[in-house]
Amino acid sequence: MRELSLHLLDIAENSIAAGAKNITMSIEENSSTDLLKLKVIDDGRGMDQDTVKKVIDPFVTSRTTRKVGLGIPLLKEAAEACNGSLDLSSELGKGTALVVTFQNSHIDRMPLGDIPTTFLNLLVSNPFVHWIFIYRINDKEFFFDDEEIKTTLGDVPLTEPEILKVVREIIDTGISEVRTKNN
């Protein structure tokens, strides 16, 4: 995957698969510390410590009972190549928090890519998850909580064209405002 926003989409799929009802995804760029921090926090079923280790480093442990993908190890490698790190903490029955940092200006740092599409796809195709998306550059922030939108919509799905247009515009505008205000 060539975009961090694709990795975020992939990580969120783990949260969905873990039965999360609430998922918060945030992207924070800070120019004074030169850090890019990505977080995905969920209240899914969580993992025990053995599983956490295996998910991070699937080739090292001997456990073979669970099938795990390569999404997290690949992201960890990408972060470490940019003086960053990946931290995965999880508790059974409580949820999982994944935090990845990168040296923002590092030459090998993957581009963020199409963030609005990642947000919109997750929101629209997982209507039973309560989503919070945050995109922050320094002190400018786009904070998106889908609760108000879902209350307003009631039983009308997000995939109706009229609704898609409004929601897509809220996300597109929010993200581009954070970007322009920082230039």
Added chain:
Amino acid sequence: MATIKSLEDLKRAREEALKKRELKASSGTVQVIVGMGTCGIAAGARDTMKAILETIEKDSINGVLVTQTGCVGVCEKEPIVQVILGENPKVSYGKVTPEIARLIVKEHVVNGKIVEKNVIQL
């Protein structure tokens, strides 16, 4: 985030969508499912889904539910899109580029005509 103005817009959009859905209610529901496992995403599923949503928005296609699923076990055929039209059996498509996705929406979802050349058997 959601300003007063956008909430007003949303309410208006909801009313509009409701009216159109009533008109369409008799033709049954359509469900479009996009495979979003790591394999799907790596193969381009995000842009496939983007193309589906854009087509729904641009062509004002009401009454379609777009959802996602994880890996369905045929990673080499990703991105995979499945269409369920009313009571009909599920039709699966493989290697669905954004271009093919637009075609599937226009032909299958809107006109009920299966895009045979991209159908796969799961």
